[in-house]
Amino acid sequence: MQTIQVVLDDKLLRAADRAARRVRVNRSALIREALRLHLERMRTKELEDREREGYRKHPDTGEDALLWEREAAWPED
Numbered sequence: 921m922q923t924i925q926v927v928l929d930d931k932l933l934r935a936a937d938r939a940a941r942r943v944r945v946n947r948s949a950l951i952r953e954a955l956r957l958h959l960e961r962m963r964t965k966e967l968e969d970r971e972r973e974g975y976r977k978h979p980d981t982g983e984d985a986l987l988w989e990r991e992a993a994w995p996e997d
Contacts, residue, residue, distance in 0.1 A: 926951070 928936065940950040 936947055936950060940947050943950070945953075
């Protein structure tokens with residue numbers, strides 16, 4: 921693990937310290953978890969944006985669904 925220096929304004933630092941006490945972790949653990957969650961949300965948003973862009977470029981025409989519906993139909997007796 922690396923030690924880094926982060927600059928926080930007084931209000932944010934007090935809020936972080938209160939939150940850390942509430943969940944019974946130290947400030948570093950709180951900041952690590954917050955950063956991990958933030959990076960996870962950023963990654964999820966990037967993937968969603970890529971997927972949305974793919975659908976925008978290649979909209980669903982419904983043809984694929986029709987093919988699967990025919991395959992899923994019950995055989996006639």
